[in-house]
Amino acid sequence: KYRRSNCEGLARLYELLARTAGLDVQYVTGYIKRSENRSGNLTSHAWNLIRLGGARYIVDCSADTRMFWNAPIISL
Numbered sequence: 001k002y003r004r005s006n007c008e009g010l011a012r013l014y015e016l017l018a019r020t021a022g023l024d025v026q027y028v029t030g031y032i033k034r035s036e037n038r039s040g041n042l043t044s045h046a047w048n049l050i051r052l053g054g055a056r057y058i059v060d061c062s063a064d065t066r067m068f069w070n071a072p073i074i075s076l
Contacts, residue, residue, distance in 0.1 A: 010061040011046040024051040025059075 005013070011027055018025035026049045031042040047060040 005062075007060075007062040008046040011048050014048050014059060014061050018048070018050060025049070 008029075015025050015027045027046065028049055029044065029046045032045045033042055047058060047062075049056050050059050051057075
């Protein structure tokens, strides 16, 4: 309706498009640290894992320069 979304909506859309294209993709949630407070302020986040040629790659359609990865919690 408003043509905007958050990380969950973008990751779910990517999952749908990738599966439609026949790709092996997984929707993943976890926590990342916010760069403006590196002392442990975690925020929830959603992204995708995609398997290509036997290797897994992280695809984050909503990557934000204000955040950085810190040992995401992943259930595989």
